[in-house]
Structures are given as structure tokens and as C-alpha cells.
Amino acid sequence: MSESLASPSSTLSRRLSAPARRQARSEALSGWILASPAMALMAMLILAPMLAVVWFSLTDYQLGYPGAIFIGLENYRALLDDPLFLTSLGNTLLYTAIVAPLSVALGLGAALLIESETRGRAFFRTVYFLPVASLLVAMATVWQYLMHPQIGMINQMLALVGLEGRNWLGSSDTVLWSLAAIGVWQSVGFNMVLFLAGLTAIPRELYAAARIDGAASAWQRFRLVTWPLLGPTTLFVLVISVINAVKVFETVKTLTEGGPNKASEVLLYTIYQEGFSYLQVGYASAMTVVFLAILMVAMLIQYLVINRRTHYQ
Amino acid sequence: MNGHALELGGIEKRFGKQTILKGIDIEARPGEFIALVGPSGCGKSTLLRIVAGLESPDAGRIRSGDRELGELPAAKRDVAMVFQSYALYPHLTAAQNIAVPLVMRRLSGWQRLPLIGRWLTPRATRDEIHARVRQVAEQLEIAHLLDRKPAKMSGGQRQRVALARAMVRDPRVFLMDEPLSNLDANLRVHTRSEIVALQRRTGVTTLYVTHDQAEALSMADRVAVMIQGCLLQLDTPQRIYQDPRHLEVARFIGTPRINQLDARVDDEGVAWVDGTALARCAEPPRDRKVVLAIRPPALHLVAEHHPRGLTAWVKRCEYLGTECLLHLELESDATPLIASLTPELGTAYRPDQRVWVAAEPSQTLIFARSGERLTAAEPRLERSANQPEKLDV
Structure with missing residues (x-):
């Protein structure tokens, strides 16, 4: 009895499943077809160049010379013995260690000040954002003038209060710090905008609750509410700042060309010189891979930490 | 535990040209439960925020027992408030949320630091806070939720945590701003009687803002009906319903109208x-x-x-x-x-x-x-x- 009932239904399901399967297959196919232009572009524009760089880094390829010999990890081994690369790596890390925390802290400070200000908020926001929107290469000439040892405004103002000026961009003691100052100036506005977005997401009532719960001072409320709730934003801003700082190039190229005495030699500038001045593409590619690895590690850290912290709301 | 009388005299508030509160006088007896009820925009929430110290009035005074509250900042008024949105700290567990009013008052800035703060705090103080949090949580039957963060709780559970945070210290005044309006209808009726029972037990003078007249009439010792910034009548629920002193009160209270x-x-x-x-x-x-x-x-x-x-x-x-x-x-x-x-x-x-x-x-x-x-x-x-x-x- 039960078999006679079950058999027609199972044949029915089998009869239905064949067209259903066919439909699923055709749906998958049209999905692939629709996605293929984007995938082709992605492969061509992003993945292929990256793979090419990795491949070049394993050869002694020189631009303009025919043929390239596979030399394995020889380029990477040479990097370890290359004082210029090590200086460059060290300078980049120092530059990042100055610029990233400072631009995050100042960006947060600016955002907090603007947030608490009722009047002129749009004005301050725009002013702080201007350096982000302006061309750094063009602004670099202004900085060059400001930091000029004789006619520069910075030294003139220092002279007014009786302090001795310095050759900011021309001395190997100060050049990296001067470039870092320009880097901070450039990125504070961007970080501020990100922090402002994070601040508006904090419910006002939490501050009211904090005041009633005994957080009398603004600092106490910052610690109880703002800082923890901005956590995800801060992490994001920090990673973006690290990536941007590691990528420093324009100011070095336009203002110092790595000098004086290699004191402002940074990774991207060294890669540029190796690749485009000395045409050592293979060697430059090895540096690029190291550079990309640093960026990937930064992003991986962000991904891991954000995943570990659950979202609040 | 004895409540303190709460006295509001001539409270006025203007936002720009608009007058939100036009001279509100309310005298609450120690331990009394007063509901502020009125249509939205009548100024009842503003009045509550003024008592809390979150807004400053343009005129008027606020006394609790023998203490002037008007000049004190919110943190020093010793009032507790339950918000409509509950306003729980999303990054803290229920236990930490409830402990905040105690921690902010009893521990120094150094002792509140993460990690090393623990080491700087005397064990007795920590145990005391812990025990008090536990006690309040048990009263509200949320002891099993203490390790959870607000995101992992239902609306009713969050509401209880918010109540616990208000009750954890013995405040001079309870302020409640539509604490039940985000709950579903069944839970709301149930929680009404619970809040009344808690209030009776603690004996803390309470101001309770609601737009729901059923809540006001069923919970409060006296109901204050506010319309357009004026306190039209402050009376027992029976008299508010049977003997309204103003047409607006008669129109606002009672369904059908x-x-x-x-x-x-x-x-x-x-x-x-x-x-x-x-x-x-x-x-x-x-x-x-x-x-x-x-x-x-x-x-x-x-x-x-x-x-x-x-x-x-x-x-x-x-x-x-x-x-x-x-x-x-x-x-x-x-x-x-x-x-x-x-x-x-x-x-x-x-x-x-x-x-x-x-x-x-x-x-x-x-x-x-x-x-x-x-x-x-x-x-x-x-x-x-x-x-x-x-x-x-």
C-alpha cells in the first residue's frame, strides 16, 4: 500500500528534477557569463600585473635588454646585503612610525573639536580636508619655501623668538622628520573625516547616561563612551594611515630625491630609481614584492582584529 | 531606605523663541511615584532631562530633600535614569553596565584603567561592587545574563539591565523616560506592575514620563498632565479621570475620548x-x-x-x-x-x-x-x- 503510494510520487520527483537541474545549470552558466567581463578585467588589471611582478622578481630582467634568466631567490638574497635597501626600509618604517600614530591622534582630536563645536562646523571640516584634496606635488613647492633655510617662514618665525633655524630639508638629521610633518599635515584631514563619521554613529543618549552614571568630565565620558565605541573606526583609520605612510613618494621625489646622503631614501623611491633610472626591473620587482608584503600584513592584522571584536550594535 | 521629597518650582525652558516649559511646579512627597503624561511635544521629556541635569532650565529651582539640585552637574545630582532606548554601553557586559555608576563614583581614574586598574583597586572595593551588582541582578532576575553584551539580549532583557543600572546605587530620584515603550504589549503590562513593585520596595521618589495614559493611571500615585508646556493638573489617577480641572485633561485622559x-x-x-x-x-x-x-x-x-x-x-x-x-x-x-x-x-x-x-x-x-x-x-x-x-x- 505504502509502496504503491510512494512510487508515483518518486517518479514525479524524478521527472521534475531533470528540468529543474537543467534550469539550475543554465542559471549558473548565465551567472558565469555575466560575471566574466568583470573577472577578465580583474585578472588583466590586478592579478596579472601582480603575478608579473612576482615573476620578474625571480629573474635578472633589465628593461631594454632581450631575455631574462630565472635566478630564483637571488634578488631577495641581494636585498639583504644591499645597504641602500636596508636604509630605505628603515627610513620607511621610521617615517610610518611617526606619521601613522600622529595623524591618527591629531585626526581624532580635530574630529572631537569639530564635533563639539556648534558654529562653523562646515568651515573647519573643509579647511582640515583641504590638504587631502590638494595636489601634494604642488603643495610640496610651498613646503619647500616654508622650510627653506634662509627665506623660509619657519626659520624666520623661529628667529623672531630667538631660536636658531635649521636646514629642515637639507640636513640628514631633520629631513625625515620634516617629510613626516608634511605627511601628517596631508593625512590629518582624511582621518578626521573618517572619525567624524564614526562619532556621528555614537548614540547621544549614551553620553547622557554617562553623565548621570557619574562621568562628570569630558575626559571621563571620552573614556567611558567615545573611545571604546570608536574602536573599530580607530583601527580602520590606523591601518589606512599605515598603508598611506608606507606609500610615501611624492614629497621625497619632489623635495629631496632621497637625500641628503640617503637620509630620506624610502621604499617607493628606491623602487622607482632601480626600476626606472637603472632599469633593473628584476631587482626592483623583488623590492616591490617586499613592499606589497608589508601592506598585506597591515591589512591582515586589521582583518584579524576586526573579526575578533564583535560588532556592537 | 527613605525617599527624599522632590520639589520643582517655576521651571521654565525656551529653545530659541519657542517656550517648551511654562513655569512647572511639582512637589513630590518622599517615595512618591509621579507620572508625567501628555501628548508628544508637551515638554515632559525636557522636564525630566532638566531634573537629571542634562538640560539647564531658563528659570526655576529643583530641590531634593534638603539639597538644591539646580546648580549641580548631572554626575553630582545622585539621580538615576532609565532611557527609552535603554542607553546601555554596547561594549560592556551586563555586569559591567550595571557596575558603571558604582565604578565611576568609587574608583579613581587610575583604578578604572584596563588591566592595571584591577591591580590598583583594593580587593574589598572590587568585591563590594561585584556583590552589589549580583544582588541587584538577582532582584531583577537577570543574574544569568551578567556576562552577556547588550547586542546578545532581547529588548526586555536590556530593559531590565537598564533598570538594574539605575537601581544599583540608592539614588535620591528615579527618572524614567518611557522605559516601556519599546517593549511588546504583553511584556509592557507585565513590566508595569514589576516597576511599581520595585519602586514601592526601594521607596525612591520617582518621576515617570509616558505618553500612555493607561501606564500613567495604573502605575502612579499621582499623575501630572502636561499639555503644550503647561502642567494642567497634578492629582490622583481617580481624580484626573473623574474630576478633570481642564478640558484638555478631560480630552487627553480616557479611551475612547x-x-x-x-x-x-x-x-x-x-x-x-x-x-x-x-x-x-x-x-x-x-x-x-x-x-x-x-x-x-x-x-x-x-x-x-x-x-x-x-x-x-x-x-x-x-x-x-x-x-x-x-x-x-x-x-x-x-x-x-x-x-x-x-x-x-x-x-x-x-x-x-x-x-x-x-x-x-x-x-x-x-x-x-x-x-x-x-x-x-x-x-x-x-x-x-x-x-x-x-x-x-
Whole structure:
């Protein structure tokens, strides 16, 4: 009895499943077809160049010379013995260690000040954002003038209060710090905008609750509410700042060309010189891979930490 | 544990040109539960925030017992507040949320630091805070939630954590800003009685803001009705309902809404509607115009030639199980009326049926057109007339 009932239904399901399967297959196919232009572009524009760089880094390829010999990890081994690369790596890390925390802290400070200000908020926001929107290469000439040892405004103002000026961009003691100052100036506005977005997401009532719960001072409320709730934003801003700082190039190229005495030699500038001045593409590619690895590690850290912290709301 | 009296005197608040509060005076006895009720925008939440110290009033003073609160910042007022959104700290667990008022008051800035703060805090203090949090959590039956973060809790559970955070120290005043309005209907009714029980047990003077008159009437010792920035009446729930001092109070309190009839008053003080004398006021107002207000349950269906009977048409009959609302329209000027009848009585009527309605003069409230309540006089017109007959069906 039960078999006679079950058999027609199972044949029915089998009869239905064949067209259903066919439909699923055709749906998958049209999905692939629709996605293929984007995938082709992605492969061509992003993945292929990256793979090419990795491949070049394993050869002694020189631009303009025919043929390239596979030399394995020889380029990477040479990097370890290359004082210029090590200086460059060290300078980049120092530059990042100055610029990233400072631009995050100042960006947060600016955002907090603007947030608490009722009047002129749009004005301050725009002013702080201007350096982000302006061309750094063009602004670099202004900085060059400001930091000029004789006619520069910075030294003139220092002279007014009786302090001795310095050759900011021309001395190997100060050049990296001067470039870092320009880097901070450039990125504070961007970080501020990100922090402002994070601040508006904090419910006002939490501050009211904090005041009633005994957080009398603004600092106490910052610690109880703002800082923890901005956590995800801060992490994001920090990673973006690290990536941007590691990528420093324009100011070095336009203002110092790595000098004086290699004191402002940074990774991207060294890669540029190796690749485009000395045409050592293979060697430059090895540096690029190291550079990309640093960026990937930064992003991986962000991904891991954000995943570990659950979202609040 | 004794509550403190709370005294608000002449509280005024303006935002720009708009006056939000127009001189509010409220005196709460120690341990009293006062509900502030009114339509949205009447200023009740602003008043609560002023008492909390979150807004500063333009005029007026706030006293709690023998202490002036007006000049103190919110953190020093020793009040506790439950917010409509609960305002729990999303990054803290329930236990940490509840502990915040204690931690902020008892520990120094160094002791509140993560990791090393633990090491700087005397063990006794930590244990004390821990024990108090646990005790409050058990009172509110949320001890099993203490390790959870707000995102992992239901609305009702968050509401309890917010209550626990308010109760964890013994504040001078409880302030509650529509704490139940984000709960579903069943839970709301249940939590009402719980909050009242908690309030009675702790004996802390409470101001409770709500737009829900049922909450106000059922929970509070006294209800303050606020309309457009004015405190119109502060009275017990019974008197607010039965003896409203202002037409707006009568209109706001009670569902369905109170019936209103425009009436003309003659020299004797008798109020007439469509040639029928319905009530008599002791001192007729100068403009001779009054509004008569009758609660739906006080409006009875009567026989055709009743001396106070008004002719009306049945528009609709709303069956609600425990009662039946008969929607009527006055024949003379189409004034809408509602009569609340027993289900047996009400269901007998059909739309477009012609009926006669009347109310006892004692149940007919007289208001001046400005809204003030007028005193009713002994209705002389009634002497010869029969008592209203209820129509039996």
C-alpha cells in the first residue's frame, strides 16, 4: 500500500528534477557569463600585473635588454646585503612610525573639536580636508619655501623668538622628520573625516547616561563612551594611515630625491630609481614584492582584529 | 531606605523663541511615584532631562530633600535614569553596565584603567561592587545574563539591565523616560506592575514620563498632565479621570475620548444644546458659551421623550468583547458622540437607526471655552423631570 503510494510520487520527483537541474545549470552558466567581463578585467588589471611582478622578481630582467634568466631567490638574497635597501626600509618604517600614530591622534582630536563645536562646523571640516584634496606635488613647492633655510617662514618665525633655524630639508638629521610633518599635515584631514563619521554613529543618549552614571568630565565620558565605541573606526583609520605612510613618494621625489646622503631614501623611491633610472626591473620587482608584503600584513592584522571584536550594535 | 521629597518650582525652558516649559511646579512627597503624561511635544521629556541635569532650565529651582539640585552637574545630582532606548554601553557586559555608576563614583581614574586598574583597586572595593551588582541582578532576575553584551539580549532583557543600572546605587530620584515603550504589549503590562513593585520596595521618589495614559493611571500615585508646556493638573489617577480641572485633561485622559458638546448658557446658568437643557453652571461665563463633556460610559440611551434626550443617528457599532462602542452623530449638528454600552445592549443597534441619548447632570462636566472647568449648580430644571430611563432591549 505504502509502496504503491510512494512510487508515483518518486517518479514525479524524478521527472521534475531533470528540468529543474537543467534550469539550475543554465542559471549558473548565465551567472558565469555575466560575471566574466568583470573577472577578465580583474585578472588583466590586478592579478596579472601582480603575478608579473612576482615573476620578474625571480629573474635578472633589465628593461631594454632581450631575455631574462630565472635566478630564483637571488634578488631577495641581494636585498639583504644591499645597504641602500636596508636604509630605505628603515627610513620607511621610521617615517610610518611617526606619521601613522600622529595623524591618527591629531585626526581624532580635530574630529572631537569639530564635533563639539556648534558654529562653523562646515568651515573647519573643509579647511582640515583641504590638504587631502590638494595636489601634494604642488603643495610640496610651498613646503619647500616654508622650510627653506634662509627665506623660509619657519626659520624666520623661529628667529623672531630667538631660536636658531635649521636646514629642515637639507640636513640628514631633520629631513625625515620634516617629510613626516608634511605627511601628517596631508593625512590629518582624511582621518578626521573618517572619525567624524564614526562619532556621528555614537548614540547621544549614551553620553547622557554617562553623565548621570557619574562621568562628570569630558575626559571621563571620552573614556567611558567615545573611545571604546570608536574602536573599530580607530583601527580602520590606523591601518589606512599605515598603508598611506608606507606609500610615501611624492614629497621625497619632489623635495629631496632621497637625500641628503640617503637620509630620506624610502621604499617607493628606491623602487622607482632601480626600476626606472637603472632599469633593473628584476631587482626592483623583488623590492616591490617586499613592499606589497608589508601592506598585506597591515591589512591582515586589521582583518584579524576586526573579526575578533564583535560588532556592537 | 527613605525617599527624599522632590520639589520643582517655576521651571521654565525656551529653545530659541519657542517656550517648551511654562513655569512647572511639582512637589513630590518622599517615595512618591509621579507620572508625567501628555501628548508628544508637551515638554515632559525636557522636564525630566532638566531634573537629571542634562538640560539647564531658563528659570526655576529643583530641590531634593534638603539639597538644591539646580546648580549641580548631572554626575553630582545622585539621580538615576532609565532611557527609552535603554542607553546601555554596547561594549560592556551586563555586569559591567550595571557596575558603571558604582565604578565611576568609587574608583579613581587610575583604578578604572584596563588591566592595571584591577591591580590598583583594593580587593574589598572590587568585591563590594561585584556583590552589589549580583544582588541587584538577582532582584531583577537577570543574574544569568551578567556576562552577556547588550547586542546578545532581547529588548526586555536590556530593559531590565537598564533598570538594574539605575537601581544599583540608592539614588535620591528615579527618572524614567518611557522605559516601556519599546517593549511588546504583553511584556509592557507585565513590566508595569514589576516597576511599581520595585519602586514601592526601594521607596525612591520617582518621576515617570509616558505618553500612555493607561501606564500613567495604573502605575502612579499621582499623575501630572502636561499639555503644550503647561502642567494642567497634578492629582490622583481617580481624580484626573473623574474630576478633570481642564478640558484638555478631560480630552487627553480616557479611551475612547470624552464626548464634547458645544452649549449655550442662559441667564439662569442652564446649558442648552439644540433646545434641550442638559446642565446648569453656578456662574455662567460672560460669553455664554460652554463645552459639556460626558464620558462615553456616562452616555445612556433613553426613550424618545426623555427631558434631556438628544436625537442622534447610529453610525457604527464597535464590538470589543467587554464593551460595545456605539458611534453616534447628533441629528442637529452632526457632532460625533460615543456611548460605551454593555455588549448585550450595544449589539442590538444597527447603523442609521435613530436613537436618543442622555447623561446624568452629575456626570456632565462643564468647561469654559478657554478650557477651565466650571462649577455645576444643582440642576433646578430636573426637579419635575423623570430620572433617565435606560432602554432595555
